[in-house]
Amino acid sequence: MRRGFLAVGAATVLLLAACSSGGREATEEDGASGGNAPGSSGYTIAFITHETPGDTFWDKVRAGAEQAAKDEGVTLKYSNDPDAGKQAVLIQQAVDSKVQGIATTLVTPDALAGSVKAAGAAGIPVVGLNAGIDQYKDLGALMYFGSDDTVAGESIGERIAAAGAKHPLCVIHQQGSVSLEARCAGVRAKVPGTENLQVNGADDAAVVSALQAKLAQDKTIDYVVTLGAPIALDTVQAKEQAASTAKVATFDLNAETAKAVKAGTIEFAVDQQPYAQGYLAVSSLYLYLKNGNDIGGGGPTLTGPSYVDASNIDKILPFTEKNTR
Amino acid sequence: MTRSPVRLLARPEVGALVAALAIFAFFLAVAPAFRSTGALFTVLYQASTIGIVAVGVGLLMIGGEFDLSAGVVVTTAGLVNSLFCWWFGVNLWVGALLSLLVCLAIGFLNGWLVMRTGIPSFLITLGTFFVLQGVNLGVTKLVTGSVASANIADIDGFRSLQAVFAGNFGIGGVTVWTTVLFWVLFVAVAAWILHRTRPGNWIYAVGGAPESARAVGVPVVRTKIMLFMSVSFLGWFVGMHTLYRFNTLQAGNGVGNEFIYIIAAVVGGTLLTGGFGNAIGVAFGAFIFGMTNLGIVYAGWDPNWFKAFLGVMLLLAVSVNLYARKWGSR
Numbered sequence: 001m002r003r004g005f006l007a008v009g010a011a012t013v014l015l016l017a018a019c020s021s022g023g024r025e026a027t028e029e030d031g032a033s034g035g036n037a038p039g040s041s042g043y044t045i046a047f048i049t050h051e052t053p054g055d056t057f058w059d060k061v062r063a064g065a066e067q068a069a070k071d072e073g074v075t076l077k078y079s080n081d082p083d084a085g086k087q088a089v090l091i092q093q094a095v096d097s098k099v100q101g102i103a104t105t106l107v108t109p110d111a112l113a114g115s116v117k118a119a120g121a122a123g124i125p126v127v128g129l130n131a132g133i134d135q136y137k138d139l140g141a142l143m144y145f146g147s148d149d150t151v152a153g154e155s156i157g158e159r160i161a162a163a164g165a166k167h168p169l170c171v172i173h174q175q176g177s178v179s180l181e182a183r184c185a186g187v188r189a190k191v192p193g194t195e196n197l198q199v200n201g202a203d204d205a206a207v208v209s210a211l212q213a214k215l216a217q218d219k220t221i222d223y224v225v226t227l228g229a230p231i232a233l234d235t236v237q238a239k240e241q242a243a244s245t246a247k248v249a250t251f252d253l254n255a256e257t258a259k260a261v262k263a264g265t266i267e268f269a270v271d272q273q274p275y276a277q278g279y280l281a282v283s284s285l286y287l288y289l290k291n292g293n294d295i296g297g298g299g300p301t302l303t304g305p306s307y308v309d310a311s312n313i314d315k316i317l318p319f320t321e322k323n324t325r
Numbered sequence: 326m327t328r329s330p331v332r333l334l335a336r337p338e339v340g341a342l343v344a345a346l347a348i349f350a351f352f353l354a355v356a357p358a359f360r361s362t363g364a365l366f367t368v369l370y371q372a373s374t375i376g377i378v379a380v381g382v383g384l385l386m387i388g389g390e391f392d393l394s395a396g397v398v399v400t401t402a403g404l405v406n407s408l409f410c411w412w413f414g415v416n417l418w419v420g421a422l423l424s425l426l427v428c429l430a431i432g433f434l435n436g437w438l439v440m441r442t443g444i445p446s447f448l449i450t451l452g453t454f455f456v457l458q459g460v461n462l463g464v465t466k467l468v469t470g471s472v473a474s475a476n477i478a479d480i481d482g483f484r485s486l487q488a489v490f491a492g493n494f495g496i497g498g499v500t501v502w503t504t505v506l507f508w509v510l511f512v513a514v515a516a517w518i519l520h521r522t523r524p525g526n527w528i529y530a531v532g533g534a535p536e537s538a539r540a541v542g543v544p545v546v547r548t549k550i551m552l553f554m555s556v557s558f559l560g561w562f563v564g565m566h567t568l569y570r571f572n573t574l575q576a577g578n579g580v581g582n583e584f585i586y587i588i589a590a591v592v593g594g595t596l597l598t599g600g601f602g603n604a605i606g607v608a609f610g611a612f613i614f615g616m617t618n619l620g621i622v623y624a625g626w627d628p629n630w631f632k633a634f635l636g637v638m639l640l641l642a643v644s645v646n647l648y649a650r651k652w653g654s655r
Contacts, residue, residue, distance in 0.1 A: 022479030023414035054462050054577015059472045175629065197622070198629050202578050204571045206618070209371035213619040216367070217358035230473070230575055238572075241367075241500060256476060256573055323471050 040073035045285050046094030047278070048104040049130070050087055051080035056229065056254050057274050061130065063323055064278030065103070072286045073186025084111035091115035094124075099124050101285035105141065106177065113139050123286055130274075131179055131282040133300050142288065143296050147272035147278040147304030149179045153186015155305045156249060156270055160191060160223050167193040169214060169246070170224035173201030173231050180227050185249060187225055195221075204234050211238035221246045228256040229269070236265045253308055258320040262313045272304030275324045337594025338606035340645050344592070344638075345609045348616055356624035357446070364623060368615045373508035375585055377563050377613030379513045380508075381556035382583075383590035383607030387519070388552045388600025389532035391447040392435060394453040396582030398557050402428050402564025403574045404465055407474040412653070417482035425561050431457070432557030436550030446553075450573050458580060465576035474574045490562070491570035504566055508608070511559065515604035526550065533600025578590045588635070589614050592642040 013070040026322050039262050047065045051058035062078055069076035079090045087108070092115045094102050106112055108129045120140040128136035128144040160168060168191055170184035175198060188194035197214055200206045215221060215238060224239070224246050226232040232250035238247060250257060253271045260266040280301065286295065287293035295301055308316050308325075319325035352359045399605055405427050406420035435453055439446045462472055469475050477483060492503040518545055519525040524624025527548045530538035539545050569575060595602030617638065620630050 022477065022481070022483075023411045024475070052577065053458075054472050054575060056471055056473050056575065060465070175351070175632070196627075198580070198627075198631065202581055203374075204373065204567060204575075204578065205374040209615075209619060210368055210622050211623040212367050213358075213364065215354070216361075216364060217625060230573075233573075253469075288401065313483045 004077045016307035025187050043057040043100045043289055044075040045101045046077045046099045048090045050082050050105050050107045050268050052082040057252055064099045064275035064316045065282045068279040068282035075205040084108035088112050088115045095119045095122050100289055103127050104134055105130040109135035124295045127281050127284055143284050144300040145277050147302055150186040152185040152305040154190050157187040157190025165191050165223040167220045168225055169221045170194055170197050171226045172196055172230055173228055183227050207234040208238045210236055215242035215244040226250040228252055231259040232257055232266055255320040258317050265321040268307055268309035270305045271308050273306055337602045341606045341609035342592045345613050352620035359623040366499045366501055368619050369505045370502045371619055372612045372615030373504040375589055375614055376508045376608055378559045379586040379589035379607050379611045380511050380604055381559040381623055382586040383595050384515055385556050386590050386595045387532045387602045388528045392556045393450040393583045395556050395560055395586050397457040398560035399564040400461055400579035402561040403568035404461055406513055407477050407568055408468045411475045411477055412468055417480050417486050428561035429554050432554035436553030440546045461576045472576045476572045484613045487569040487633040489564040496575045512604050512608045543611055588639055594646050612616045
């Protein structure tokens with residue numbers, strides 16, 4: 001009986017193993033895009049983030065940093081830890097191993113202050129990226145590349161308020177995250193009727209059912225603002241299920257979200273251009289080391305908010321497929 | 326012989342049923358949006374995505390073991406199918422079958438390592454948990470260049486697989502997901518095995534008193550390995566559902582769900598020490614989880630408190646079970 005089943009299974013596999021369309025497209029590697037050999041400029045730069053492994057956002061920050069390192073012949077040492085204490089240790093490690101420059105996110109400035117100052121004391125230039133816009137100078141970081149979560153939230157808030165939003169829902173997919181709370185607070189600053197909803201971002205089925213429940217419970221919700229691209233896609237599903245007419249807007253971008261913007265199921269996405277954050281952080285250190293340059297005119301360099309909507313999606317869509325937007 | 330009500334309370338599923346009814350009545354009272362069949366089926370859907378794996382985890386716990394890799398194996402299942410078919414451009418059914426084999430192998434390895442080394446399953450599966458988490462991310466990144474799998478909706482076999490694993494139909498204006506029906510089916514099968522078959526007796530025996538079980542000739546090794554494989558089989562099923570409902574998967578997903586499965590099993594009256602519990606109880610446990618999770622949303626409360634609420638419920642369920650058992654066995 002069991003053997004018979006296996007035989008049927010094996011036969012089915014053979015039958016189905018014929019080629020199917022819709023999969024990976026054979027693409028030519030554009031690896032030789034004019035980059036120098038790694039390390040040819042002689043600089044070693046440590047790149048440290050608070051990435052939680054598996055987040056598409058950080059993937060792009062890292063891709064940008066790696067491309068910059070390749071273009072400029074820099075040896076890049078990437079490391080990450082979502083835990084503030086451990087991230088501080090990673091920075092200290094970079095200082096101890098005498099790298100030429102450090103690029104780090106400053107999401108928990110107080111916890112990282114000691115290590116960042118140690119880098120300064122050792123004469124290693126530090127640039128901040130992604131988070132810490134208000135604190136990077138106090139810590140002694142030279143430059144900053146990123147966006148301001150509150151400003152970005154307010155900007156979305158203004159935009160949807162202008163479109164007539166009265167009761168938007170702001171979906172927080174990670175409990176206790178300062179930057180996510182700041183985004184929602186920004187939205188609420190412009191649309192006082194904003195309500196927050198907490199979901200478990202690690203489980204798509206849970207996200208959809210929670211949103212479906214919320215949209216069914218409160219029919220007055222006219223906008224759903226999500227703080228990460230995958231959550232926006234879940235929202236589109238929940239909306240269909242709950243027969244809600246709310247519009248969807250999201251922070252951050254990925255290839256599938258870009259397609260949804262094109263299809264009109266997501267109204268717009270606010271991109272903080274993670275690829276540019278990584279690229280600029282490494283490049284600025286390179287220029288500082290090589291040429292003493294200072295980028296940003298003494299202030300932070302903003303990489304967002306950059307709107308992606310029906311007006312510019314055709315231009316941006318191909319970039320999202322290459323994982324650079 | 327008639328059973329006294331006190332005696333009845335000692336049954337693992339009765340405590341969970343009482344708790345489920347109480348929570349259900351509670352949310353009916355406080356949340357107007359909860360009072361619809363549509364809401365009930367949303368809750369059932371949420372419960373089914375937890376409950377399917379939780380049934381396996383419950384059986385395994387009755388057998389005296391843990392599986393901490395049960396949450397990430399769901400993501401592994403989806404990724405194996407998605408990445409393999411996307412990379413090689415083959416029919417998705419091939420990948421689904423391959424994924425099934427991979428999952429069964431993971432379950433087998435978990436069980437075999439536990440039995441072979443004598444190291445507690447808590448540690449062995451903690452190891453596989455971390456390994457799978459890393460492999461999920463690493464392989465996805467290598468294959469797609471990103472940490473999410475590519476959209477597979479255009480590959481052959483998608484429609485038929487979606488109909489099997491992520492189908493839904495409408496009855497009287499409400500959407501019923503087939504996962505709910507599969508959940509009921511898996512619970513029924515598990516209950517039948519536990520109470521009507523010889524392997525069922527073995528499961529209670531290896532969990533309650535492994536030494537005497539071995540002494541009377543129960544195949545301890547085979548039983549436990551089969552239990553681990555059941556968990557990974559059910560994980561595979563939910564992985565298939567997640568993949569075919571959402572088309573793309575985030576490689577880091579699934580972490581944390583292993584504890585939710587254990588919570589569902591414990592709330593449903595399963596003993597952490599093994600040898601006690603049943604499948605219906607675990608199903609009520611998963612239902613309580615789904616109901617609480619969404620009930621808070623339906624009631625319009627701040628879901629920041631959900632985890633706190635969940636923890637309190639867990640403690641209550643465990644103590645109710647403990648006292649009920651003490652009274653019942655008096």
